[in-house]
Amino acid sequence: MSQTMPGKPMPDPSPETRPYWDGLAEGRLMLQRCAECGRIRHYPQPMCPSCHSMAADWVEASGEATVHSWTVAHHPFHAAFRAELPYVLVTADLPEGVRLLAQLRDATAEALRPGRKLRIGFEANEAGLTLPVLRLAGA
Incomplete structure (x- = not known):
């Protein structure tokens, strides 16, 4: 079955x-x-x-951000995310005074450190919605 x-x-x-x-x-x-x-x-x-x-x-928002913290997900919170493992979730400080939680793209957790500059990117998902993602600034 x-x-x-x-x-x-x-x-x-x-x-x-x-x-x-x-x-x-x-x-x-x-x-x-x-x-x-x-x-x-x-x-x-x-x-x-x-x-x-x-x-x-x-x-x-300005599109700029800095690393506040991060985690590497090795176990999916939902079975449909299993194929994406592992992935890096970053909590980023925005200059506007709020935080954004988004997946890191085009880099690994080893490249991160508190205060590292990031930029906000955008990716469409399979449902046709666009979600924010984070990338290293200057990369």
């Missing part, structure tokens, strides 16, 4: 997060900003954690 490999879990864009997903599709990382106090937040949320306002607008 053969088993069918389950598909990867995919993000489910909502009307509230549509500017984020549309920006990624255009090759831009859009960050949500509180329209009242100006605090930038990521991931998109309905309410500002600082002033509790529900009003938000969007700003484009």
